[in-house]
Amino acid sequence: MLHSLRKTFEIVLEYFVVFLMVILTIIVVVAVIYRLLGSSLAWYDEVAAILLAWITYYGSALAALRRRHIGFDSVLLAIPMPARLWAVMLAEAITAGFFILLAWAGFVVMSILGGMSLTSLTWVPISFTQSVIPIGAILFLICQALSLPEYWRKTSYGVSLEHAEIEEEVETEMKKAGNA
Template identity: 85%
Template structure:
């Protein structure tokens, strides 16, 4: 059940981030084309900045689900047991606490800015653009909780996610080199 939920979130987030990246790329290409033709889009800068923020928030949720965000496995694994697991628990609690606070602050910002709209696209509410903060924070918390059991087991057994990722990339490159 947990693995199925993790897979569901991974697929949804992956496709959503890809769609956001395609939209941002399209906006940038269209804006550059307009500028080359001597015209400029008034809404480009504001929308591109919002899209980049959305990619960052939703991408970070995907990264934590895969446990591919910045970490310090080598330092963590150098700590002896059971202190290593206490360090993992503390780090997870601090991170979760930060994202709970971020979700609350983001929701508060949304309610304060509720009646406002974007400067360049007055029909788009600022609360829609800012919704990424509480939604992204909650998604991060969900993804952190979903990926924690595997991370806990691997850390307890002394497996480094960073080293596994590096070895996986080396193996992929070796296979490419062998096929060339």
């Protein structure tokens, strides 16, 4: 069940990030065409910056789910067992603590900016655009939790997620040993 939930989250996040990237690309192309024709879109800069922030937040949640964010597997795997797993728990706790703090700060920011709207598109509330902060942080936490069991297992076996080219070989060896 956890695997299917993880896969569902991955598909939904992937499509949403691709959707945001397509929208940003269309907006940039349209803005370039307008500028070539001697005009400009007043809302372009503001909306493009917001979309880029959204891509970053939602993309980071997807990276967390895939465990492809910045890491130091080489250092981690050099730590002998069981201290390696204690290091994983510490790193996970620190990361979770940061994102809990980020989610809280995001909710505070949204409440402060509650009645404001964008400068160029006055019908768009700033709280909507800034909702990416707490939503992205909560999604990151969920994705981190969903990917933790597999990460825990691979780390305990000494599998480096930074070196995907050998990951398949290690998985095959683990299956032969009856551990997967």
